[in-house]
Amino acid sequence: MIHLENIQKIYRTRNIETIALDQVNIGVKEGEFVSVMGPSGCGKSTLLNIIGLLDKPSEGQVSIDQTLINGQNDKKLAHFRNEKLGFIFQRFHLINSLNIMDNVELPLLYRKIGASKRKKLAQETLERVGLSHRMIHFPSELSGGQCQRVAIARAIAGNPQILLADEPTGNLDSKMGGEIMEILHQLNKESKMTIVMVTHDESLASKTNRIIRFFDGRQVN
Amino acid sequence: MWKTSFIQFFKIIRQNKFFTFLNLFGVSITIMIILIAAIKIESAIWPGGPEKNNENMLFIKNILITSDKNSRFGGVSLPIIEDHLIKMQTPKAIAFSCENPWSYISDHGVEEFNVKSVNAGWWQVFDFEFIEGRPFNQQEVIDASWVAVIDARIKNRFFQDQNAVGQMLEISGKMYKVIGVIKNVPSNCERSFANIFVPYTLTEAYNRDIRQTGEFGVTFLSSGKNLKEIKAETENLRLRIIPLLQEGYTLYFGGPYGPVSTYLQGWVSPTEYAGDRHEIMSILGKLFLLMLLPALNLISIQLIRIHERSEEIGVRKAFGASRGELIKQILYENTLLTILGAIIGLLFTLIIVYVFKNVLAEMLFSGIFENNENIQFHINFGIFFIGLFTSLVLSLMSGIIPAIKMSRLQAVEVLKGGEL
């Protein structure tokens, strides 16, 4: 499903070069739930952004669902992200000026779907994360755990094959974190979603199919 | 797509109240300034009232007598008028006037009135509406009769609801017989405005030396077709008067100009007067400076607003918005916001013009209430659309650069809280 070959990522800022990723080769099969672990600054988020097509590697090839991504134009990439990928961030990144419903609808706006169908899909998705009663609230009126559930709903509203989660429980207490993990496992089992999750929590990672460890931009297992 | 964007737009402006307000405020103030500036200029150039036919009028506001050594600038002198201008063949009628303030001191304190000394032709050139009585005629001017035409404000002040015609009125120690009452002249009628009109022959103190400047302004009434001929005849007269001046001196008329040029004349001195085009450029330049402030304001608001939304842009990008779609969205929202702001600006201007007309008139022409009630202000929709267009260009220009920048940013950087 996800195939990375010889990925290198170098950040250049003025005269400092940071090698964020070096010689990374990763394959993730369809339906796998993989966690990525490693100390802070080792390149986990960078990896996720490259898989998510939000960032381009300096070297190497990225294939998603048998499609080679390198060299695709912005419009194609946007379309690809929209169809195949869902994102969950540590800091939720909900749009504060839109209510919950509109936030969840967001990925559907970039598809050819009528307004009523969009509403219906968004509503169904919110039901799956147990927040359908909060549709007309705004993000500022929800708890952190609820915000993350909305973010999950947004990520899966377009029914992507791949879910990328960057420390989804990082800002939550363990109870709320547990709830989020439960939803992710459920999505993995029932909807056969491929999930790549960055986490600092060994116990959460141990419940996933596989752990990829990083140190200083390199895989260590 | 458009309908969805439209709904999204309203959701976003509803939530970002502060920036929406700033943005709308910026645009509507810009539009208001433009519209009110246009009102000010137009109602000065085409004031209506007694000057409603001013397209057929030509004005000489002042003259310049100049040599290498010195120059005198002032009104037209009586010898030039009485010996030369008045004998002109081409104008249908000629009016001239000299203005004197009259401070009336009573128990109420000092009241300021405006008295104009005019000739008989005055009443032919300007279109006054008489409520009572009649204007004074040629004979009364020649005889220097102590007669006066007053406006409704003077009548109400001194004669209340009696008939004013036939009554005596004391002005600066002299007794005048009231022979006519006119409707109040709007205070934006710069040339015809006064509260009281009396024959100019009643005053002895005018300059009678052709080599000096004088006290009068002159207005020619043309048949509408012979403006050029009047100008040519005036030019001939000017050349004939020059030899009558002191050795080495020459004479320029500040006219005869139509209403537009006469208005523009105020922007530079008459010697520099180089024709309408030059003047219009200068006025446009000044208007441009006037516009610059709201424009800068608008641009900076746009920049702040887009910056505020960088997180949203990153998120949209992550969830499938292409660069093109983002730019389109931002520009679309800017356009709608600008149009909305312009409409608000127009509404406010309409309210000011129709509900607070007196306040506006006082601000623009500092006239008093009675003389403001007859002013007719018109909103120039041509100018509105020019203003709208300018604001649109500005907001698009100020929106498009950050929009492109933001859309180019890698979504990750934005989501990390990256800067532009």
Ligand SMILES: Nc1ncnc2c1ncn2[C@@H]1O[C@H](COP(=O)(O)OP(=O)(O)OP(=O)(O)O)[C@@H](O)[C@H]1O
């Ligand atoms: N835009 C950037 N410009 C320059 N250097 C960057 C940039 N983004 C990341 N880096 C550097 O690349 C390295 C990897 O960063 P990354 O964010 O992937 O780490 P991480 O493993 O996600 O860390 P954390 O656990 O703290 O989130 C770090 O050294 C970081 O400083």
Ligand SMILES: [Mg+2]
């Ligand atoms: Mg990280």
